[in-house]
Amino acid sequence: MSDQDLLLYAREAASRGDDLFSLLSLDATATDQDVRRAFRKKALTAHPDKAGDNYDPALYERLERTRDVLLNPEAKEVYNNGMKAILEKKRQREQMGAKRRQLVEELERREEEAKRQKVDDSAEKRREKLSAMAARGKQKMEEMRRLREMAEVRERERVAMEQQQQKPAEEKEKDKDYDEEIAELERKLAEKQRLKAEKKASRKKEAKTEEQAPSSLPSHTRQEKDKADQDDKVSAAATNAITNTNAGSGDGATSQPGNRFASTMARLRAAQAKKDEEKRRKEEEAARNVSSS
Template sequence: MAPDPDLLAFAKAAGAAGDDLFTLLSIDATASEQDIRRAFRKKALTAHPDKAGDNYDPALYEKLEKAKDVLLQKEAREVYESGMRAILRKRKERDMMDEKKRRLVEELEEAERQAESQKKKMKMNGGVDPEEEKVMREMAERGKRKWEEKQKLKEEAERREREREDKEYEEKVRELERKLKERKAAKKEKKREGGSTKEEKVNTTAPPPPPPPPVDDTTAAPQSEPVAPSDPRDRFAATMARLRAAQAKKEEEKRKREAEVKGEVAA
């Protein structure tokens, strides 16, 4: 049999509100089904209209009936107890927070008392309190250690960044070398294919024309020397030089920054 939706809604609302239905029936959570029915009959005797007379409270009587039904019906009781557990958990967390606040107030009050005592000691001694001086030294040491740890972390991060940049640089160089090899291989292949094509043309066409007559060196105009095409190896070497120069400049800037930081630490 499906549970009554109205009963489930009542169970959910009672659990969310933190209504103790067990206390309402004067029982505890370990009460059996027979105990729950017996407790309801006992409470109903005083709340029933025939018994209460002019003091009859219909809302109370209805709540007693629903409390009994919720605790006897399995699904409704699970819904109710789930809501109660959430309420109890929130109350516990709130109590813990209140306890933390109380301890915090006590710690602050104790710190104020100690500070007042230190002031009195300093006033009586007419100088610097040894305890305060000790605390200041410890604070300075902690600050120094913290700064040194921060510097180590910074240096480690810079070292890793340099390694990453060096790795990227090496990968770029390898990529350039690979592309250069591919370009050279393609050029050789193209040259080889062009040579074989020329040979086939020579074999299939008419014989070449006779060579031109010799030209007198004294009358012929001087010819300019052909300009050699740009060598891919020269372009690769220039690119490598620019990359090395950029890397050297970056490392020099980092060395300068590290020197400045060391100078500040020494100061």
């Protein structure tokens, strides 16, 4: 206990008339050594390790406080002065008459009642003050808990917002990769379609060329064939004419070589003219076929 608490306890013990010396089985002449020895003797039976089930915490607390008061010079003096005042008051009361003693006792009773009421009021105020402090503490704890929960909610919202902001970035990156893949596929598809169109156009051009070729090439081939046939016919006709002239004239044919030669040349020129006319006609026909296709 602090010195102030010891002084207060000594004053209250004296006002109650508690005999602290008799509690330790001592008298007012006991020394500090006597107080310690008496306390150890009492503690052998009052200590919780020794008393066991018979342990009385209030008794052991009184023994400790009594020892502390009697070993503290200032507290001991306060206690002794208080006890002296009480003894003097008791002696004076014994010297009073019965009526006066009754009045004094009634006055003291009222004073004690007022003091007790004051103590009770003070205790009540202390209790109210403690209750108010407890309420304020509870309110403060509740406010702290509410602020902590709000901080946790804000932290969760902040983390969620960061995750939400990070997620679109990841999705945007994924969308970017996906768009790049789609663009690459579209490029490949367009290239494939372009090559396919080029091949189709090439095949169409080749087909058109092939369609045009039979109308021109066979015509040219036929012209050459017809020319060759006509040449063969002219040569054959000339040969036949010469043969027939020689055969019909006999030996006299040699006597007129100029006439026979002129007749043969006339027939050859007529055949050549016919052949040239046929060639010109076929060339015109071939040109018309090419222009129409």
